[in-house]
Amino acid sequence: MFPSSTYIEKVDFAFLFITAISAALLLLVTVLMIYFVFKYNHKKNKKAVNIHGSVPLEIFWTVVPIILVLGMFYFGWMGYSEASNPPANSMEVKVTGQMWKWTFDYPEGFSTDTLYVPQGVPVKLNLNSADVNHSFYIPAFRIKRDVLPNRENFLWFNAEKTGSFDVACAEYCGLRHSYMYTKVIVLTDSDYESWKKQKIEKSSAGQAI
Numbered sequence: 373m374f375p376s377s378t379y380i381e382k383v384d385f386a387f388l389f390i391t392a393i394s395a396a397l398l399l400l401v402t403v404l405m406i407y408f409v410f411k412y413n414h415k416k417n418k419k420a421v422n423i424h425g426s427v428p429l430e431i432f433w434t435v436v437p438i439i440l441v442l443g444m445f446y447f448g449w450m451g452y453s454e455a456s457n458p459p460a461n462s463m464e465v466k467v468t469g470q471m472w473k474w475t476f477d478y479p480e481g482f483s484t485d486t487l488y489v490p491q492g493v494p495v496k497l498n499l500n501s502a503d504v505n506h507s508f509y510i511p512a513f514r515i516k517r518d519v520l521p522n523r524e525n526f527l528w529f530n531a532e533k534t535g536s537f538d539v540a541c542a543e544y545c546g547l548r549h550s551y552m553y554t555k556v557i558v559l560t561d562s563d564y565e566s567w568k569k570q571k572i573e574k575s576s577a578g579q580a581i
């Protein structure tokens with residue numbers, strides 16, 4: 373049913389699907405409205421005829437919108453359930469948002485202010501806030517979730533391409549909210565392993581990371 377198996381393409385498809393239906397309805401209603409304004413204008417003196425009780429019409433404008441909204445629901449639900457179910461073998465990173473920076477704690481015991489992840493591995497981010505409401509947002513991966521004090525949320529993704537992608541706070545959280553940016557850096561497996569080794573060595577030597 374979906375054009376591809378990747379999450380980003382599914383989200384984009386759902387967005388396009390809903391936008392296309394909305395645009396088509398807008399166009400239909402606008403064109404008909406303008407058409408009828410001219411067709412039945414006062415000067416031409418053409419009188420509109422009221423129709424009462426047309427069963428085929430009633431069925432048409434009940435069934436078609438139901439199919440359209442069920443279609444929108446289907447794509448939304450499929451994306452939502454995928455986003456809610458991280459694979460069991462996901463690598464877990466604890467994310468802490470605070471005014472106005474992000475901290476990433478790795479299972480190996482070190483922490484960073486930039487998120488480094490291996491390519492092609494599911495990563496589950498456990499989202500915590502040290503103070504107020506924030507929102508963790510990676511536009512390139514089409515994922516965003518509120519980061520709240522006293523409640524842990526999560527997000528997951530599987531980065532397919534190596535590279536550097538923006539991470540933003542998407543919930544106004546005070547004066548320097550707009551500076552609450554960082555990056556997620558996707559490395560190949562071997563690059564990630566050597567980066568991790570370095571971090572572990574540095575943190576066990578007690579050096580600042």
Ligand SMILES: [Cu+2]
Pocket residue numbers: 469470471472505506507541542543544545549552
């Ligand atoms: Cu914030």
